[in-house]
Amino acid sequence: MVYIGRRSTPLIDTTTMKILALEPYYGGSHKAFLDSWQAHSRYEWTNLTLAPYKWQWRMRHAALTFADDVNERVRQGESWDRVFCSDMLNLAEFRGLAPAIAHLPTVAYFHENQLTYPLRAGIMRDNQPVMTNLTTALAADQVWFNSQYHLDAFLAALRVWLKRMPDHQPFAAIDNIRERAEIRPPGIDAFPERQPREPGPMRILWAARWEHDKDPDAFFEAIGALRSGGVDFRISVIGEQFRSGPEVFETAKIEFADHIDRWGFQPSRDAYRQALQEADVFVSTAQHEFFGISAVEAAAAGAFVLLPRRLAYPEVFAGGEAAGFFYGDTAAELATALAGMPERLADKGDLRPPDNCGVRIASQYLWPTLGPQFDGRL
Numbered sequence: 001m002v003y004i005g006r007r008s009t010p011l012i013d014t015t016t017m018k019i020l021a022l023e024p025y026y027g028g029s030h031k032a033f034l035d036s037w038q039a040h041s042r043y044e045w046t047n048l049t050l051a052p053y054k055w056q057w058r059m060r061h062a063a064l065t066f067a068d069d070v071n072e073r074v075r076q077g078e079s080w081d082r083v084f085c086s087d088m089l090n091l092a093e094f095r096g097l098a099p100a101i102a103h104l105p106t107v108a109y110f111h112e113n114q115l116t117y118p119l120r121a122g123i124m125r126d127n128q129p130v131m132t133n134l135t136t137a138l139a140a141d142q143v144w145f146n147s148q149y150h151l152d153a154f155l156a157a158l159r160v161w162l163k164r165m166p167d168h169q170p171f172a173a174i175d176n177i178r179e180r181a182e183i184r185p186p187g188i189d190a191f192p193e194r195q196p197r198e199p200g201p202m203r204i205l206w207a208a209r210w211e212h213d214k215d216p217d218a219f220f221e222a223i224g225a226l227r228s229g230g231v232d233f234r235i236s237v238i239g240e241q242f243r244s245g246p247e248v249f250e251t252a253k254i255e256f257a258d259h260i261d262r263w264g265f266q267p268s269r270d271a272y273r274q275a276l277q278e279a280d281v282f283v284s285t286a287q288h289e290f291f292g293i294s295a296v297e298a299a300a301a302g303a304f305v306l307l308p309r310r311l312a313y314p315e316v317f318a319g320g321e322a323a324g325f326f327y328g329d330t331a332a333e334l335a336t337a338l339a340g341m342p343e344r345l346a347d348k349g350d351l352r353p354p355d356n357c358g359v360r361i362a363s364q365y366l367w368p369t370l371g372p373q374f375d376g377r378l
Contacts, residue, residue: 018044019378020070020080020101024062024088027052028209028240029293030111033186040187040371043378046073046080055088059114059129063090067097074100082378085140086111090132092139107378108140109184110150111290115157118213118288130161137177142377144184149312150290151181184374185316186293187367191277194302201232202342203261205279205298207272210245213288218331220252222285225335227259231342236262236275239294276301281341283334284308292316296365299358304344306337323357 021038023030026049038045048066050058066089083106085091095102114129133154137143145151155174162169204223208214216237226233235256237249241264253263266272276282282298282305289311296316299305307313309326317325327337 016044017081017378018046018079019082019084020104021045021047021049022062022066022083022085022089022094023047023049024058024066025052025055025086026050029186030086030088032293033109033111036187036189036367037371037374040367041375042372043375046078056126056129059088059090059132062088063093063097067094070098070101074098080104082107084109084378085136087113087133087136090136092135095139105141106139107142107144108136109144109146110137110154111146111186113150113154115161116153116288120212134158134173138173141180143177143181144377145181146183146185146291147312147315148183149315151178151183153290182377184377185291185365185370187370188293188297188300188362188365190366190368191273191297191301194277201234202338203234203236203278203280204338205236205238205275205282205303206285207236207275207282207294207298208239208284208286210239210241210249212246213286214239215285215287216246216252217248218285218334219283220248220256221331222283222334222338223252223256223259225332226338227256229335229339231339233259233338234261235259236279238262238264238266238272238275241265273297273301276303279303281306281338283338284313285331285334286311289313296362300362300365302356302359304341305358306334306341308334317358317361319361320357325358 021034023034026034030052034047048069050062050065080101081104083101083104085106085108087108087110091106091108113133115133119125145154155178159171159174162171206216206219210216223235237252237260253260262275266275276298279298279301280303282295282303284292284295284307286292286308291312292307295305295307295313305317305320305325306327307317307325308329310329313326320326327333
């Protein structure tokens with residue numbers, strides 16, 4: 001027998017391991033992560049997934065839904081060696097409802113958490129998704145976070161949240177989770193080398209979920225200041241949209257109509273990648289970001305990234321300070337940084353960070369490198 005995590009399991013041939021992946025929210029970065037890892041994995045995967053819809057309900061019912069499916073598969077003779085899930089699953093519930101595989105070693109990957117997400121004014125935090133995150137982290141043998149910033153923020157907020165409990169406050173859970181936590185940043189796919197483009201206005205890209213935590217107001221405020229300063233530019237504003245979103249997008253679409261190249265959710269992965277490769281400058285104004293996959297992809301595509309000096313960005317883009325990747329914290333500082341970008345344009349308007357620093361930083365996150373590492377930890 002070999003000890004793995006907190007449980008004993010028979011020694012197996014790791015070249016033929018079978019992995020059961022459980023993803024209650026199979027869309028966006030969750031889908032890209034799972035698909036790309038599996039494309040670079042040597043293991044055999046079974047995916048149980050649910051469409052990216054009504055995330056609160058997904059967190060509440062996914063354990064029951066998946067357990068019913070798994071129990072039937074076990075009756076039909078299917079088996080696995082490991083279980084991998086995201087933070088959207090209540091892993092403790094699932095293991096109780098699927099006893100035939102409850103002994104298998106498990107890894108829970110935290111793309112995000114429901115404790116530190118910034119809420120709109122007047123909105124109360126729902127305690128149940130927070131408790132789901134807590135019990136999932138405790139039920140897993142390994143807990144992977146996409147950045148050290150994310151792990152530290154989650155555990156710090158968890159301590160504050162536990163103090164609100166009237167009694168039986170499980171503070172020992174904090175050290176329990178930290179002892180089994182690992183930092184496993186998500187991977188990206190490679191981009192072809194950027195080719196020089198024809199001279200023209202600076203092309204600025206903002207790519208994020210169209211929600212308040214990405215602070216689109218700050219972006220459009222900076223763009224307005226840039227226009228007032230007489231700088232020539234084009235913008236592409238893309239990302240995942242929802243039925244209700246910040247009103248600023250409606251007004252900005254009209255206000256900056258003469259400057260827009262791309263607008264809204266891109267119809268395909270290829271269109272998204274093309275938008276990254278077209279951009280001279282990628283801008284983030286996020287107030288909430290645990291990794292910043294689109295920023296890393298933009299850097300890999302050869303764009304100059306302008307990022308707030310906060311959240312996970314200084315960690316993910318370690319070494320980017322000297323290249324001028326961080327503009328500060330405010331819309332005014334972003335506008336100043338953007339106004340200085342045309343001077344950095346090289347031959348034929350092709351903008352590149354010093355020594356292709358962004359491409360070099362992004363190269364450490366390529367899936368051909370990370371995929372085998374992830375396999376090894378399983």
